[in-house]
Amino acid sequence: MIDQTVVELSRLQFALTAMYHFLFVPLTLGLSFMIAIMESVYVMTGKDVWRRMTLFWGVLFGINFAMGVGTGIVMEFQFGMNWSYYSHYVGDIFGAPLAIEGLMAFFLEATFIGLFFFGWNRLSKVQHLTVTWLMALGTNLSALWILIANGWMQYPVGAVFNPETMRMEVVDFAAVLFNPVAQAKFVHTVSAGYVTGAMFVMSISAFYMLRGKHRDLARRSFAVAAAFGLLASISVAVLGDESGYAASEHQKMKLAAIEGMWETQPAPASFTAFAIPDQQAQRNHYEVHIPYVMGLIATRSLDQEIPGILELVERAEQRVKGGQIAYAALQRIRADKNDVEAREVFDRHWQDLGHGLLLKRYRDDIGNATPEEIAQAAVDTVPTVAPLFWTFRAMVGIGFYLIGFFAVAFYFSCRNNFEDKKLFLKIALWSLPLPWIAIECGWFIAEYGRQPWAVDGVLPTFYAASGLALYEILASLIGFVAIYTVLMVIEIKLMLKAIGKGPDQVLPALQASMNVPADAASKS
Incomplete structure (x- = not known):
């Protein structure tokens, strides 16, 4: 047993x-x-002002990209260091999207970023524009493959457990690729990134004005x-709805926890705008x-009920019992690979194996688990409700604020009088x-809401960790926090320095560093 600490x-x-x-990442x-x-x-x-805009915001993009790569x-x-059993157990599936991301997306992105900065006097206008669009495409492809990997952790499809290798292995890569949870996460996440980029540009522009x-x-x-x-913020809301629907289909416990929904809700279910969740009493107040x-x-209907936490715990208890059967059959297969009966039993129950492994938190011989231990393992499938409940509402509240904010900004932009709106420009600056x-908040909901699973329904988090000594993990934790904090300070200082200097000072320095005469750049 690994130390829970x-x-x-x-x-x-x-x-x-x-x-x-x-x-x-989202700013990139x-x-x-x-x-x-x-x-x-x-x-x-x-018009040269648009070239200057491209270069100036490109400098800030380059600073941010470098820090993103480093982190x-x-x-x-x-x-491999902290989650070695996770890497062994599901590395065949999880590793493939990460490898493709490096080969297809990161190298593409990095190559064209170099061409973006150093190709102004070597490429025609159209060629350089093509480079810039390919740079943007590479950035988004990176997000796609990472989110395919993460989406599989949320909803593991296209893979089965091989009792001979004791690992999950891919049987349908197309199912992994077109995982509905991964696709919903991708479009929602990149749209949020577009909102971040828009707010960044708008806030700094407001500062200058x-x-x-x-x-x-x-x-x-x-x-x-x-x-x-405005377009991006609306798409975030629409695509967030798609993520909610995907969760109702494939991550019912997460959805119930986000809603603080203890009892099954008859159709049509209402949305809880405010409540104080009480996990110990298994109810909400106010x-x-x-x-x-x-x-x-x-x-997406008015005639379907939504299962609550207590009903889902009952379902989980049955799956824990099914996992005991799968685990017992697996032990027989390991003892005798030719045991046909054990393989038939395992094939019927292997999808419950992960729930059976939840019992490893209480005893090693899970086949002899007591009814109380089985019930507790089922209760363990419930994440802590209150943080999810409030974090989700904070995220949604900010999302609706941003839609209204960009709608007002677009209206002022169409009337071409936003320079006179000093209060709004200040709001734009402070909304950054x-x-x-x-x-x-969204990532907290996605990852914390998946607990107690490293891979939902397949591998418990406590079972996926490496058997490190406490001092080893403490040392690496302190080291990472220190290094990342330094990187963040460097990022902020570089950004503030570039913004403070403005395009009139930044661009000549950039052109000099690239060996690009100002007149050559403007004619390229």
Whole structure:
């Protein structure tokens, strides 16, 4: 048995490094497409201000990309260091999307980023624009493959357990690729990244307009960000609805925990706008409901009930018992590979094996688990409700605020009078952190809501961790936090320095470093 403290510290370390890393990813996603849009306008109009916009926002994109690479590479090493049994158990499936991401997406992205910066005086306008769009495509392909891997952890399809190798193995890669949970996560996540990029551009543009600096660049950037942000924020809401529907189909316990739904809700289920969840009493206090809304979100109907936590625990208890049968059959197969009867039993119950492994937290000989231990293992499938309940509502609240914000910004942009709206420009500046807060909330919901599973229904988190000593995990945790904090400080300082200097100082320095004369760049 692995020390539970080591497991929790391993979870904390991965959570911290992942959330640090994802401070950089959404801005990369959003800025890449906005830069491509700006350069497209430059190629179509020939106006130099759009080239300057492309280069200036490209500098900020490059700083952010470099930090994202540095924090992202380290994360993958943790699978072998802190989660060695996870790597053994599901590495055949999980490793494939990560490898494809490196070969297909990261190399594509990195190559074209180099061409983006150093190809201005070597490529024609159309060729350089093609490079910029391919850079944006590579950025989004990186997100696609990472989210396919993560989506499989949420809803493991296209794989079976092989009793001879004692591992999960791919049998249908197309099912892994087109996993509905992964696809919903991808479109929702990249849309959130687009909102982040739009807010970043709009906030800095508002800062310049409030200071009366770089007005031509700021005004055009603000207009692009307003339109792009409005479309992206609406798509986040629409695609978030798709994620909710996918959760109702494939992650019922997560959905019930997010809603604080203890009892099964008859159709049409209402949405709980406010409540104080009480996990010990298995009920909520001071509930405020909005009729019909949850039924429409989760089932897209008004005639389907939504199972509650208590009913799902009863179902989990039956699966734990099925897992005991699968585990006993597996032991017989390991003793005699020619035991046909044991293989037939295992084939009928192998999908419950993961639930049976939940008993490993209480005893090694899980076949002899007591009814109390089985019941407790079933209860363990319930994540802590209150953090999920409130984090989800914070994320949704920020999402609706951003839709309204970008709608107002777009209206002002269409009327071409946003420079006079000093209060709104200040609101735009101070709203800068909100997309990041909402995105981190979303990842917390996705990962914390999956507990107690490393791979939903397949591999318990405590069973996936490496058998490290406590001092080893503490040392690496402290080291990662220190390094990542330094990287974040460097990122913020570089960003603030570039923003403070503005395009008038940043662009000449950039052109000099690239050996690009100003007149050559403007004619390229």
